[in-house]
Amino acid sequence: MNYALIFKNHDFEYEIQAVAKIFIPGIRFQLCRNFETSDAENQILTEYISEQNLLHVKIFLHGKTYSDTAPAKTEKAEQEFQLCQMLYQGLQNLTGYQPPWGMLTGIRPVRKVLDKLSQGLTPEQTCQELQQKYLISDKKLQLALHTALLQKEILPHSMKEIGLYISIPFCPTRCSYCSFVSHSIESAKSLIPEYIQKLCEEIRILGKLIQKYHLSVQSVYIGGGTPTAVSAEQLKEIMQTIRNHIDIAHTREYTVEAGRADTITEEKLLVIREMNADRISVNPQTLQDSVLQKIGRCHTAQQVTDAFQLARKLGFDNINMDLIAGLPSDTYEGFSDTLRKVIDLNPDSVTVHTLTLKRAGTLYHDMNYQNTEIPVVEKMTELSAALLPESGYQPYYLYRQKNTVGNLENVGYAKTGKENLYNILIMDDRQTILGAGCAASSKIILPDGNLTRVMNYKFPYEYIHRFEELMNKKQLLENELEKLA
Ligand code: SF4
Structure with missing residues (x-):
């Protein structure tokens, strides 16, 4: 049509x-x-x-x-x-469709709530204004308000406090819904050693800037891709470089997004622990084997459970699990079963994403979502918003992406004290984040509230082959950091 x-x-x-x-x-x-x-x-x-x-x-x-x-x-x-x-x-x-977020198409509903609160409006006035303007449903407004109130307590206030992001853009295979620049290990094998060498070089450069401008690293996030897609030795090399060149003595949290169960081994988990990272993700997306197969993830639900339990056995006491509502061939019953099984595992936080149909994902070309399917996905997100708080998880970050099924949201739920600062910061645009690796960007928040971004190249081969050029761009980063002095 x-x-x-x-x-x-x-x-x-x-x-x-x-x-x-x-x-x-x-x-x-x-x-x-x-x-x-x-x-x-x-x-x-x-x-x-x-x-x-x-x-x-x-x-x-x-x-x-x-x-x-x-x-x-x-x-x-x-x-x-x-x-x-x-x-x-x-x-x-x-x-006849009533969109739960009404006309609101922006990605940061929480920011809208925080802005109103900081203008002196009460929570009730805030909800009333947003409801009238954007026709947002009561449930979603309450979710945004609850999240905003929790974030207000967590957000840091010093310009010198920053986050650090390290990108490892490789995955064992490519998931059908993925629009990220991730490369499968098979296709990128020959690039990995050189990529890691350049990445470590960039970490050393950032370490010098952090020292020179007396910045304090509050959070470290190693993401991807799937950071555990590389070998234990390679992961150790990267993390050792961070330890040697970045002062993480006052870091409030250090995450490795281990991600896919088929990459998690005891050896890698031991490296992560030895290098002092205290939070990992084990991301099932779904615990329905048939759905896992359909989206191109080459592991079973049992492997996810095994990886989670192995991490617990090795002493990880801050584990996140990511789920996706609306995956192809998943049903409301399947999602409900997944959610209950995840809650039974008792992770420290659970992030519930809504499927996004992006052009770069093969899924985008294979299917079109119909309005008749949207209410099912909506019910999945509503179930999460009901069951997770009942089980002790509170929403602490919330964002929306373009082309998300039903214009729905992604929500991070966490037990008290296990909220991930980096996730809040990346959405809030109120704290500087320095990024290393391909597709990473550095975002400098200036004292007047303005923001400057310095982007790295998107693909690994570009990152490797144009590394010198990229490092010349660091001068721009330095100019901006000087303004924080
Ligand atoms: S694990 Fe994540 S980054 Fe990797 S292919 Fe799947 S969706 Fe993309």
């Missing part, structure tokens, strides 16, 4: 598309501007009629029609929001 978005006399394309995708996810729309026409079966027209100063929306969707016209407000930003509202109402009218 073809879908066209037609824009006439306005440039609100980005926001209009975002609203349309709430109701019609996973679709590549044909985009037509001004006088372009379309023969698509489904058409959504948004228009500014300048002679009469009117906004107009006309929708033909699955054989049904909707039309609305209203006087345009004065300011351009107001007009944009107004047109989005008119489209939202039209699509809601035709589909």
Whole structure:
């Protein structure tokens, strides 16, 4: 089925598309501007009629029609929001779907709550304002509020406190939903030694900058990919470099996102412990074997349980488990079974993501989500929001991604004291994070609240072969760090 978005006399394309995708996810729309026409079966027209100063929306969707016209407000930003509202109402009218996050398309609902609270609004006033403006459901507002109140207690305040991110972009195989730059170990084998050598060099450079500008590393996060996809010796080399060149004496947490069960061995876990990392992730995504197979993860649910128990036996007392709601072929019953089994394992935190259909994932090309499936995914996230708090896990970070099924959210739940600072910081944009490795970025938060990003190259071969060029960019990083002095 073809879908066209037609824009006439306005440039609100980005926001209009975002609203349309709430109701019609996973679709590549044909985009037509001004006088372009379309023969698509489904058409959504948004228009500014300048002679009469009117906004107009006309929708033909699955054989049904909707039309609305209203006087345009004065300011351009107001007009944009107004047109989005008119489209939202039209699509809601035709589909009967009530999006739980309403019109909110941004990725940081918690930030919106924190901003209102810092303006002096009470939690009740905050919820009321956001509800009126974005039509957010009560359940989601409460989730965002609860998360914001917990974060307020955890967030650090000094400009000199930073996070450190180290990227190991390799995985045993590629999952079908993955849009990350991760490379399978088989295809990247020859690159790994040189990649690690360059990565260690970058860590040493960052170590010097951290020392020079008297920065205090509050959190270290080794992510990927799957950091445990490399050998125990290679992992040790990276972690030893961190230990030798970065002062982690005052670090509040040190995470290795071990990730996939098929890469976790006793030898690697011992390296992680010996190098003083105190938090790991063992990420099942699902504990349904048939779903694991369908998404291209070459391990079983039993391997996840075994890896988790091995880590516990070796003394890890801060283990996170990631789940995904809405995986292909998973059902509400399957998700519920997974969630209950995970709770029985008693990890310290559980992160529940909603499936995201990104173009780079093979899944995007294989399937389209239908509106009929969205309520099931919604029920999965609601089950998590009910069962996890009942079992002692509170929501502590929350973010949304584009193209997420049902426009739903990702939520980190943790037992008290096991909230992951890095996860909060990466979403909050209020603390500097230095990144090393390919696809990592450094984000410097300046005293005036402005933010500068310095991006590393995206792919390992580029990172290796253009390393010198990349290190020249470090001058820009240094210039920004100087402003923190
Ligand atoms: S483990 Fe994660 S990073 Fe690796 S392929 Fe799967 S989704 Fe992508």
